[in-house]
Amino acid sequence: MHIDLLRDNAKTFPKIENRLEILSLRIWHCKYQTLQPLAEFQNLEKLVIASFPDDSLDIVVSLPKLRYLRILHMPKISKLDALSSTQFIEVLSLSTSPSWDSSGKCTIVESLKPIALMPSLKYLELFGVCPVDISLAELDGCRNLQTARFSRYPNDEVERFYRLTGVENQYVSD
DSSP states (O other): OEEEEESOOOSSOOOOTTGGGOOEEEEESOOOSOOGGGGGOTTOOEEEEESOOSSOOGGGGGOTTOOEEEEEOOTTOOOOGGGGGOSSOOEEEEEOOHHHHHHTOOEEESOSHHHHTOTTOOEEEEESEEETTOOOGGGTTOSSOOEEEEESSOHHHHHHHHHHHOOBOOOOOO
């Protein structure tokens, strides 16, 4: 079952019946103060979030069946450490909001190493999500990565990454 939560002005995540039946969830520009209640969605396989309110991605560790994670606009996130503890995520898309992207703003993260440690990752998008050194070198060892797309990285760094890894320059499809 899929659920869409769209532009909800409530501050608290809603009570949802049959949480274990939900396989796909989209939370789109809602005003929730936290997404911690997602931990109750133990069978969730696909999660799309626009406007991530928390300052940590720890919630994804509590979703053991998650295979697809797309987060648009995560201004409070500076560490991706929780991602290294996920086992089954194959598709990861992290991006700034379109207004940030058009103005050149980035979400600066400490390191991309947690992404490189994701054992099942095959498809990656990082749009305006960059480490301080604006390098992709920490991703060079991603063994299973098949496609990747990047924005806000120097062109020569992106070309170096594709050349070294053999990863294809393609968008993630839904």
